[in-house]
Amino acid sequence: MIIKYKFATGEVTEVEVSDEIGTVILDSRREEHANNERHRYHTAFSLDDMTYEDKDYFSVDDNPEEALMRKEAAKERKAMLSRLTPVQRRRFEKFEDGMSIAEIARSEKAAFNSVKESIESAQKKLKKLL
Known part of the structure; x- marks a missing residue:
């Protein structure tokens, strides 16, 4: 065999x-x-142990009204970000995630001033929308 x-x-x-x-x-x-x-x-899995995709929008301690308000705020933020150019949105989100302008410039192989102006322009647009 x-x-x-x-x-x-x-x-x-x-x-x-x-x-x-x-x-x-x-x-x-x-x-x-x-x-x-x-x-x-x-095998049994505890649902209390699981991490959820929408954990930012839902918590066991929340009441439904707070959860709905947070979801609406996220929807508004997404709509506002959609008004930015793709480059501005990408750079602004990286900046929001804590990356410095220099780090963003290095990761995108772009000039420091170009990234800085792009982020500042995005911030101005978003302020106008508010």
Whole structure:
């Protein structure tokens, strides 16, 4: 009987073994697969432990009104940012995330003054919209 072993590198090796040993190996593989499937099916997950995509907008302590207000504010922010050019929006969001103007300029391979003017222009546009 020929048994195939597949390594993590993707390499496959074939080994010839006696029928008796081959049967033991195949049974062991089937049993391991069945145990893995059984474990996956019966594993319990706590919903309290899960992290949610909208965790910024929803908290267990919030009342529905606060959650709705936060969601509306996020929607307004998104609408205001859509008024910026793609370059301004990208640079402004990086600046909001805490990157310095020099870091943004380096990451975009752009001139420092160009990035600075772009961010200042975005800030002026957003102030007008408020």
